[in-house]
Amino acid sequence: MNNLIRFIVRNHHFFIFLITEVIAFFFLFQYNQYHKSTFVNKAGVALNGINRFTSDIEDFFYLRDANEKLAEENAHILNTLKRSYKENKISYKEIYDSVYIKQWNYMAVNVINNSVNLQNNYLTLDKGQLHGIKENMGVVGPNGVVGVVKHVSNNYAVVISILNPNFKLSARLSDTKYFGSLHWDGIDPRYCWLDDIPNHIKVDVGDKVETSGYSAIFPAQIPLGEVVEAKKDLNSNFYHIKVRLFIEMQSLTQVYVVENYLRDEITKLESKLNIDD
Amino acid sequence: MIRLLSRNIIRFLVLVLIQVLVLNNIQLSGYINPYFYILFILLLPFEIPGWAVTLFGFLIGMTIDLFANTPGMHAVATTFMGYLRLFILRYMSPRDGYEPGTFPRVFYYGFNWFFRYALILTLAHHFVLFIVESFNFASFGHILLRVILSTIFTLTLIMISQYLIFRK
Structure with a gap:
């Protein structure tokens, strides 16, 4: 600090010159329009x-x-692309008719997840509650039954597959109309077993099997498969029939969810039997 | 001492008045502007220190500016001229220095010395003044022409004043 002051004092002539020049230039640029604008431009x-x-x-x-x-931003733009959206379109139309009461309604849905090689197989569909799918609705494929809706969320539904030992389907022989229950043994996804057909009737290889329509879940007469082998179980008086399924569960893409409009009526009526007992 | 002070004050006022009232209204062909007022700085006594001359330069430049409505323009030039005077005087000092009681005039140091002294400082002043005035280095030749012509005119007035007014 001392040195600085000494330096300034020693060069006081120059510093006074500097200060006065600065003041003069300040006035120059402050009060002369031309100089001001030129200075501002150049600077x-x-x-x-x-x-x-x-x-x-x-x-x-x-x-x-x-x-x-x-x-x-890219992510945001990608989110607005059409392929980021799931189609929420519902492809059915209700028609009211006084001669025919519409009982069964089909809704086309896509399979987005499927399995055939597990013990308990399930499918996932790309529509759910918002589209009218409820639990216990039937799911049918192009030629046969696929399963029953087990759980629904807003946009998805999980279907318990016919290839699941927990699933039993009421089925009958097309010719004789004798009915039994169709179930999978967990081994080959191409074959199911039809039980509870009494063994006094005649069952041939190649006989057609269809749905019975007793369950209020599936309509009657949906073709399911044909008999490959009919074993007589000597202990129980019933056949043990091996059925080759028409439906190819490995290659499912589009299926139909079936809704029974009269289901509530049937179940309500049938539940009265339990009360009577 | 008081006579010296009053003389300089009067000289200051008279030179400013001449400059403002007469010479500022003379413009020959747009090139020549005589700036006779710088004579005040030239004639300040030797004894006044350099920093004071710088301040006086600033003062007279600012005064001229106030009348000419060009704040800072003349002040920049005269401050520079006042700053320079000390070095010019040192550079041109006789072998045994400036004698006490003398002033920087033709009467004491001769035409030759005073002419060189006045020429250098007038050139310096005019050069800075015209550069600041045009504030544009593109037309440097034009500025130089104005500096030279105005210097001739100013210097003529200063030399004449040495023989008519400041004879002693």
């Missing part, structure tokens, strides 16, 4: 150059942020 050009240089450098360091922002 502006120089400052612009410097600013551009520094902002270029700054931009380089902000590239990372900019990239992240762009990526976010």
